[in-house]
Amino acid sequence: MEYVESPWYTSLALDHDGMPHICYSSGGAIKYVRLTEDGWSREYIQYSFCHAPSMALDRNGSPHIVYLDGMYTNTVYTTWNGTGWTYDAVDLLNGWPPSIELDTAGNPHVCYAIFEGVLKYAVKRGGVWRVEAIETLPEIGRYVSLALDSRERPHIGYYDKENGDLKYAWWNGTSWVKMNVDTAGDVGLFVSLALDSNDIPHMSYYDATNKELRYARWNGSGWVRESVDTDGDVGLYTSLALDSRGNPHISYYDKGNGDLKYARWNGSGWETVRVDTAGDTGLSTSLQLDSHGCAHISYVSATAKRLRYARTITLPTEPQNLSVRVGDGFVLLNWTPPFYNGGERICNYTIYRSEVEGEERVLTIVDGNTLTYNDTEVENGVEYRYCVSAVNRAGEGPRSEEVSVLAGGLPGEPGWIEVRGGDGYVFLEWGEVEYDGGLPVESYRVYRREGGGEVELLVEVEGERRYNDTDVENGVEYSYSVSAVNGIGEGPRSEEVSVTPLAAPSSPRELKAFESGEGVLLLWSPPEYNGGAPVVGYRVYRSLQGGDFMLYSEVVGELRFTDSDVIRGIVYSYMVSAVNIVGEGVPAGPVTIRLPTPPAPPRNATVQILSDSLCLRWEEPEDDGGADVIGYTIYRSVDGGPLELLASLGLKREYIDGDVQPGVRYLYRISATNRVGEGPPSDPVRALFAYPPSRPENLRGKVMKGAPLHPFYVSLSWEKPEADGGSPVEFYRVYRMEEGEGEHLLTEVHGATHLIDYNVTVGGIYHYRVSAVNIAGEGEISPAVVVLVGEVPGPPRYLITIPGSDKIVLEWYPPEYDGGFPVVEYCIYRAAERGPAELIGTVEGDVRIFEDMEVSPGTLYYYWVSAVNAVGEGNMSVERTAMIRQGAEGVGAAHMPWQWILVTALLAISLVPIGLFLYRRFMGGGLGGNTGEGERDVHSHQDEYGKLQK
Numbered sequence: 001m002e003y004v005e006s007p008w009y010t011s012l013a014l015d016h017d018g019m020p021h022i023c024y025s026s027g028g029a030i031k032y033v034r035l036t037e038d039g040w041s042r043e044y045i046q047y048s049f050c051h052a053p054s055m056a057l058d059r060n061g062s063p064h065i066v067y068l069d070g071m072y073t074n075t076v077y078t079t080w081n082g083t084g085w086t087y088d089a090v091d092l093l094n095g096w097p098p099s100i101e102l103d104t105a106g107n108p109h110v111c112y113a114i115f116e117g118v119l120k121y122a123v124k125r126g127g128v129w130r131v132e133a134i135e136t137l138p139e140i141g142r143y144v145s146l147a148l149d150s151r152e153r154p155h156i157g158y159y160d161k162e163n164g165d166l167k168y169a170w171w172n173g174t175s176w177v178k179m180n181v182d183t184a185g186d187v188g189l190f191v192s193l194a195l196d197s198n199d200i201p202h203m204s205y206y207d208a209t210n211k212e213l214r215y216a217r218w219n220g221s222g223w224v225r226e227s228v229d230t231d232g233d234v235g236l237y238t239s240l241a242l243d244s245r246g247n248p249h250i251s252y253y254d255k256g257n258g259d260l261k262y263a264r265w266n267g268s269g270w271e272t273v274r275v276d277t278a279g280d281t282g283l284s285t286s287l288q289l290d291s292h293g294c295a296h297i298s299y300v301s302a303t304a305k306r307l308r309y310a311r312t313i314t315l316p317t318e319p320q321n322l323s324v325r326v327g328d329g330f331v332l333l334n335w336t337p338p339f340y341n342g343g344e345r346i347c348n349y350t351i352y353r354s355e356v357e358g359e360e361r362v363l364t365i366v367d368g369n370t371l372t373y374n375d376t377e378v379e380n381g382v383e384y385r386y387c388v389s390a391v392n393r394a395g396e397g398p399r400s401e402e403v404s405v406l407a408g409g410l411p412g413e414p415g416w417i418e419v420r421g422g423d424g425y426v427f428l429e430w431g432e433v434e435y436d437g438g439l440p441v442e443s444y445r446v447y448r449r450e451g452g453g454e455v456e457l458l459v460e461v462e463g464e465r466r467y468n469d470t471d472v473e474n475g476v477e478y479s480y481s482v483s484a485v486n487g488i489g490e491g492p493r494s495e496e497v498s499v500t501p502l503a504a505p506s507s508p509r510e511l512k513a514f515e516s517g518e519g520v521l522l523l524w525s526p527p528e529y530n531g532g533a534p535v536v537g538y539r540v541y542r543s544l545q546g547g548d549f550m551l552y553s554e555v556v557g558e559l560r561f562t563d564s565d566v567i568r569g570i571v572y573s574y575m576v577s578a579v580n581i582v583g584e585g586v587p588a589g590p591v592t593i594r595l596p597t598p599p600a601p602p603r604n605a606t607v608q609i610l611s612d613s614l615c616l617r618w619e620e621p622e623d624d625g626g627a628d629v630i631g632y633t634i635y636r637s638v639d640g641g642p643l644e645l646l647a648s649l650g651l652k653r654e655y656i657d658g659d660v661q662p663g664v665r666y667l668y669r670i671s672a673t674n675r676v677g678e679g680p681p682s683d684p685v686r687a688l689f690a691y692p693p694s695r696p697e698n699l700r701g702k703v704m705k706g707a708p709l710h711p712f713y714v715s716l717s718w719e720k721p722e723a724d725g726g727s728p729v730e731f732y733r734v735y736r737m738e739e740g741e742g743e744h745l746l747t748e749v750h751g752a753t754h755l756i757d758y759n760v761t762v763g764g765i766y767h768y769r770v771s772a773v774n775i776a777g778e779g780e781i782s783p784a785v786v787v788l789v790g791e792v793p794g795p796p797r798y799l800i801t802i803p804g805s806d807k808i809v810l811e812w813y814p815p816e817y818d819g820g821f822p823v824v825e826y827c828i829y830r831a832a833e834r835g836p837a838e839l840i841g842t843v844e845g846d847v848r849i850f851e852d853m854e855v856s857p858g859t860l861y862y863y864w865v866s867a868v869n870a871v872g873e874g875n876m877s878v879e880r881t882a883m884i885r886q887g888a889e890g891v892g893a894a895h896m897p898w899q900w901i902l903v904t905a906l907l908a909i910s911l912v913p914i915g916l917f918l919y920r921r922f923m924g925g926g927l928g929g930n931t932g933e934g935e936r937d938v939h940s941h942q943d944e945y946g947k948l949q950k
Contacts (some may be wrong), residue, residue: 005709007307009052009097012298013284015061019839022286022298023065024307025051030067030078043367045085052097058106066090066110074709075112077124080437090122090129092709092758099146101154103909109683111156113141115465119169121146121154128747132838134169136174138162145193157181157193157203160941164218166191166205181216181223185209190238194247196246204228204250206235210520213238213263228263232256241286241295246266251275251297260310268581275310292340315340316390319349324386326488328409329575330440331375335380335388335400343626344392354385380408380438381487409437411484411491414444414465419480421499426469430482430494439486447493449479460485463552474582475503503531505578505585508538508559513574513593519564520593524576526559533580541587543573549590568595569625596626598679599672602653607668607687608777613658614687618670620653627674635681637667660689663726692779693772697722701768701787703871710758712789712820716755718770718782722725726775735781737767748773760789762820765870790820792874793867796848801863801882808852808882812865821869828852829876857886 010024020035023045030045030053046066048277049491052066062080069076075090075098090098090110098112102827110122119141122131135141139161147155151677155170166181167186182188186208193203202217213235214230218924229235233256241249248266254274260282263272276282281301288296294312301308317338325332336344346368353363353375363386366373378384383406387399405859415431427733433441446467448458458480461467472478481493506529514521526535540561542552555561559852566572571594575587600701608615634655636646646668647655665688667679697719720729736757737743746768760766765788771781794815802809814823823845830852831837843850855861860883864876 007283007300007305010284010286010298010300010307011053011065012053012288012296012309013055013057013063014288014290014296015057018290018292018294020296020298020311021055021057021061021063021311022307022309023053023055023063024284024298024300025053026307030065032063032065035309043154046076046087050076051731054098054100056100056102056108056367058102064100064102064106064108066098066108066112068095068097070392077108077110079108084326088124088129089709091120091131092706093687094254096142096144098143099156101148103148103152105536108433109146109154111141111144111146111154111158112143113158115249117663119144119156119158121156121171123154135167135178139694143191147195147197147201148193151199155193155199155201155551157188157191157196157201157205159188159191164188164208168193168201168203169218170201179223180505182207182214182225184313184893187214190236190252192238192240192250194240194242194248194537196242197671198246200246202240202242203247204238204252205361206234206238206251206252211235211255213246213250214789215250217241217248218945229261229272234261237285237299238380239297241287241289243289243293248289249289250294251295251299252286253282253285255297258282258302260297262287262295263296264295275709276301276308281308281510282599292343294343311343313344313392313394314340315344315394316340316342316344316392318398319390320398320400320890321740322386322388322400322403323404325404326405326407326409327381329376329378329407331378331384331386331405331407333370333373333375333386333388337371337765338390338397340719341390342392342394342397344394347391347393349629350389350391350396351385352389355382360385360387376487378407380607381937382730395906406487408439408486408488409435410439410488411435411439411441411486412481413494417480417482417494417497417885419497419499421472421478421501423502424470424472424474426470426472426480426501427466428480431465433484433491436484436558437486437491439488441484441486443485445483445485445490447481447483449496451477455481472501473503474501474531475506475585476500480673485694486832502582503585505529505531505533505535505580507586507588508576511574511576511588511591513572513591515593515595516562519566520562520572520574520595522561522563522574522591524559526577527585530578531580531582531585533582535578535580537579539577539579540552541575541577543590545571546573547571549575549587566595569597570594582654587709594626596674596676598677599623599625599627599629599674601680601682602632602670603682605668605670605682605685607666607685608657609690611686611691611776612660614660614666614689616655616657616668616670616685618682621679622670625674625676625679627676629672629674631673633671633673633678635669635671637684639665640667643667657681661871662689662691664898684884688727688775690774690776691725692777693725693727693729693774694721694723695780695782696720696732696770696772697782699768699770699782699785701766701785701798703787703789703791705759705791710789712760712762713738714757714760714768714787714789715754716757716768716770716785717946719753721772721779724772725774725776727776727780729772729774731773733773733778735769735771737784743767743769760792787870788821790869790871792872793817793819793821793823793869795875796865796867796877799863799877799880801861802878803884805884806853808855808861808863808884810850810852810863810865810880812877814848815867815874818867819871819874821871822868825868825869826850827866827873829864829866832859834862837862837864855884857884859883 002695005025023032028049029047030050033042063081066077074307094115096113101109113119117138119134129775141158143159145157153171164186165183168181169178189206191205207214211233212230215228216225234254236253238252247265248304258280260276280303285298296311304864306618317340320336322335352360354360385404387402389399390397412433412435417430420427443462444461449455479496479498481496484491506527509525536555540553541549543549573590573592575589578585579588600623602618606617620649632649635643637643669686671681699718702715734746736746767784769781769784772779789909794817797813799812828841829837831839863880866876
């Protein structure tokens with residue numbers, strides 16, 4: 001596919017169109033390529049010795065990649081935001097190659113292991129990474145593979161190098177479940193995990209003991225393991241994918257022959273094939289199956305130093321939607337491309353034709369961009385059958401379904417049409433067609449439209465050009481049209497002609513129903529059209545609850561009717577028809593009425609917890625009973641007690657209950673009332689009243705050392721509030737303030753009482769506070785804890801002692817490292833004649849000399865100096881000794897010849913560091929005098945042990 005410098009660690013994914021995207025490492029960089037209609041496009045994602053990428057695509061086809069940044073150091077996550085790549089550190093500890101998957105919301109899930117022997121799982125939600133340890137064991141997780149099930153819970157296959165086992169872990173919703181999959185020898189290398197549609201795990205892996213490819217799956221009660229390929233040293237760099245039937249497909253490396261191989265389960269056994277045998281190829285495979293079950297593989301050719309890509313090619317499916325249109329002396333064919341082109345461009349289409357079913361021959365071949373063909377070598381009146389096949393580089397695919405057609409043209413419309421209406425009939429006649437399409441007219445089709453309705457086929461007439469329609473109603477307008485039919489089909493219809501036979505009256509107008517004191521009152525107006533004869537009466541029809549209409553009464557001489565035989569709550573429907581001498585007209589209506597009943601229960605009642613009360617809201621009833629709602633009644637039960645009347649309201653659909661206590665459970669039901677009465681109560685709604693929690697306790701902050709990207713970080717921990725306000729704490733809010741800046745919300749912590757803050761600077765002073773949040777809201781914020789990011793200073797350098805006649809003078813250089821904060825003080829320690837070291841004085845941080853006036857001649861003294869900054873006191877300097885000789889001046893004359901005194905003094909004046917080195921090299925003591933006992937390093941460091949180390 002392309003030349004790259006030492007390509008490695010390929011990861012392949014397919015987008016919704018089945019196009020491959022590949023991420024790989026090469027020459028210390030992470031690269032990304034994808035196949036488009038214009039060919040392969042490539043991008044550089046990250047440099048500086050990055051490798052071991054794992055990639056997944058989201059719903060938009062955007063890549064999400066996790067990789068190692070540096071020599072197996074940081075685990076980094078990157079994704080394409082539409083304009084550029086964004087980067088985020090998942091873990092700052094050294095680790096092995098990771099594995100990534102995305103959930104339906106596009107959140108990244110990552111599995112990886114660090115060199116310290118911890119298998120980890122991380123997920124990023126709301127912009128925050130949540131990391132947890134799964135298993136701790138030396139060199140655990142050197143090979144890992146992650147998959148998410150239908151509930152988006154993680155499943156992980158991994159290699160235990162300590163025991164040479166293949167292992168499996170999955171999150172059951174509350175904890176990690178871990179088990180051994182295969183322990184026979186050194187197994188589990190290059191593990192690849194996939195879940196089928198039933199969330200059953202399948203794994204492929206390499207057996208290093210037997211040098212073979214193996215496969216394992218869970219059968220519901222245990223692991224079923226089998227060898228897939230044992231031909232030589234095979235099975236390295238496995239990659240597993242499952243097809244739509246759950247059958248496994250595996251790509252892998254044949255190390256013995258240097259080939260890329262592919263295996264699949266065909267339902268009864270394993271089939272293996274060599275995909276690429278050119279040189280030493282097939283390393284670092286990555287396999288995906290597209291929606292047609294075709295395999296796509298990315299891999300590395302070690303010989304060619306190329307990233308390579310392979311896919312299976314199949315025959316195309318049959319062309320779609322073959323249709324024909326005939327005319328006088330031609331047949332026009334149209335079709336659409338195959339549903340699947342077999343993974344290759346369609347080269348051409350082959351068109352078959354026959355005059356007798358089954359005896360097909362090739363009519364012609366058109367190129368792959370042509371989707372139509374006009375066959376002009378036909379005879380009118382002859383039946384032809386056509387089908388089409390598609391051809392790609394793999395060969396000719398199956399033929400489309402056969403369509404048949406009779407060659408020729410359609411006839412024209414009849415020359416004229418006449419209609420005559422009578423009492424209950426309409427008589428039609430029409431003329432011959434002017435053009436028969438080259439074939440005899442076989443029949444005529446008569447169409448009718450009733451009023452403004454749809455046109456419908458009425459009858460097909462053969463052998464004559466007339467028809468008497470007796471299926472008509474007087475007073476209704478009918479429109480007719482006629483078409484001719486030959487062996488090809490039906491020609492166009494003639495223009496419509498309309499006629500109205502004698503009719504019964506039209507429907508009464510303005511039919512209405514009202515509630516009256518006697519029952520239901522019906523009122524209406526006379527019909528707009530009486531059908532040509534006076535209306536002699538009306539018929540009233542009634543239906544109960546949507547049932548059939550039955551003749552209920554006849555009315556003469558009036559335009560009203562009262563139905564007194566009614567029951568409240570029953571739905572009544574009425575229709576009324578007019579009657580003349582011809583007969584009964586079409587009824588008016590229906591009109592529907594229901595005498596009012598009490599309303600249904602209010603809907604969607606909810607309760608909201610406020611700071612000192614509960615707020616109830618609801619929606620009006622779905623059915624008001626036929627009368628407007630005039631008020632609502634609220635009932636309440638306390639801690640499971642009986643329902644009692646709480647309040648009666650008007651039309652307002654909200655109520656504030658201020659008579660509540662924390663920790664008490666309340667149940668409410670609400671009823672609606674109309675003019676008929678009070679309806680049934682709503683479904684109960686429940687609430688537990690609560691206050692915001694008290695402040696978290698014992699907030700503590702500690703500065704910790706980190707990895708190179710984060711030399712220091714702050715570890716915060718706290719204890720739960722003493723009072724949760726009557727409702728469990730849902731999460732905590734952590735606030736931070738830096739020196740010179742305002743306080744702001746740092747993050748929210750769910751399910752834990754601790755937090756790691758990596759975003760700190762050496763020398764910074766940070767103030768942290770924490771609050772708890774429950775269902776009632778945020779509680780009181782804790783007192784602040786102040787954290788200084790840094791460490792105690794190093795020991796002072798080049799300490800020298802200069803004895804005088806009655807004092808000993810000490811001088812020194814500042815520490816090489818001040819711990820991130822300026823030195824504010826130096827502490828001077830002394831021990832006499834191997835006695836205990838004691839603090840004898842302090843000087844400010846800008847002073848580096850001290851005079852010890854309380855000394856006695858002839859006593860050997862040991863001195864040390866330590867530096868102090870805002871964090872605390874650092875380690876002591878190297879030990880120096882000095883002694884004032886009785887009756888003499890100078891430096892340790894009783895212990896050192898004058899020649900050495902002279903040499904040491906000269907060197908100390910000119911080159912203090914070199915003099916210190918020579919004196920310590922040859923004398924083994926300090927500048928202030930040598931006792932012959934060597935020197936001691938005494939460190940006083942306020943570290944986590946809090947001890948004086950010697």
